[in-house]
Amino acid sequence: MTFAQLDHICDFDTLPRMPAWVTSAGSDAPEDVAFLSGAALSHLHLVLGRAEVPQALLRDRLALRAAEACVGFSGRPERAGDLRDAIHLLRPGDLSGPAGEIYLSWRRLVGRPMSIKALGRALPAFEQGQIATWLDAGQGAPVGRAAMVLEAVLREAPRADVVGLILADAALAQALGWEQLVPLLAIGLKRADLRKHGEELRLACHRALISSAVEAARQAADLVRRAAHLKAVAPKLRAKGACDAVAMFLTRDAVAPSTLPLPDRAARRLCDRLVDLGAVRELTGRDTFRLYGV
Structure with a gap:
């Protein structure tokens, strides 16, 4: 090269800013939360379409955030620095450990176009047919579809938080027409949210996407400046x-x-x-x- x-990797330009009313609105009414999450996702969709955004770098950094959140849900103490060490300092023949495996799963997924085969490689403990069945459980609009997938996974495999969050983000990406998975729900949801069902879970996903889409858009803008330098x-x-x-x-x-x-x-x-x-x-x-x- x-x-x-x-x-051509990152032509510097100014990204559109997230509207202030998305981040400042304080209403808890379900219709308002759903509207704001839609606005945040729509803005992020525009940001991800900009050529100056270093897409692979952004997804890789969000994968670290998602892995850190998932590790926290499991009660483990590892944080971002520990996860980086577990993967980037790994020597041939070494095992990455449970936390490192979570991070590896996210990195594998964000590094290639999304497909059932790619999901199967990242989640080797589950058959591709089962993964496809869980993804098919999601119907309707993007956020509701993602919530249904998450609930379907956790209903059948209550301890599979990581799998549920990965497939929920995969379902969201599919519904939005994105070719590659962008970690969002895993970053925004709280541990208690994973035990919710139906409308409560869907509303929790809307709330999570407001915060995580805002974070992703800010991260994209920061990386555009850093990459340009x-x-x-x-x-x-x-x-x-x-x-x-x-x-x-x-x-x-x-x-x-x-x-x-x-x-x-x-x-x-x-x-x-x-x-x-x-x-x-x-x-x-x-x-x-x-x-x-x-």
Whole structure:
């Protein structure tokens, strides 16, 4: 890849802002909550259609948020930094652990077009036929459809919170015509919401999508600015393989120097250079086993 080709990954522009009335409205009336969630999703749909948004990077970062929420639902102590370590510092033959497996499931799904086959690969404990049956349980408008899928999964497999949330987000994406899953419901729902049913669960999903769509849109705007700065400084990098390394930063939440297409010492120098230029951040706060991200 050349630096000229990088220009097509994220052309800087100003994204439309989420209307203030979406975030400031305080009504709890079901019809108002449903209206606001629809408005938030409609705005996010426009944002996701903008060429300047680094789509893969956004989905990967939202996958981390979704995994962190799911791990929290299970009562485990791991947080975002622990999940990054569990995956990005994994050595061949090592096991990622239960929390790492949750994160891997989300990452696998957001990294490729959505299909029953892709869902089956990410959720190997369940047959593809069962996954398809659960997805078919959702009918009607997008949010109601997602809520029905979540309820269907948890009715048959009460402890399968992660599976239910993944398939609910998959059902939502399908209903909205998105080719790839964007983690939203897992980020916005609360643990207590997963025990609700019928209209209560549907209303909880509407509330969750207001907050998570707003968060996703803000994250997209932030990543557009950060990616634009990374692209601006990229021509200053002289190391062979630097362009491909920059492309990796534009698609991944976190990058370990050892995964960059450079010798180890050159990779570490490149990461330090990018930090000095304000183009990437060191994410761990450690002196060793560092991870970097936009």
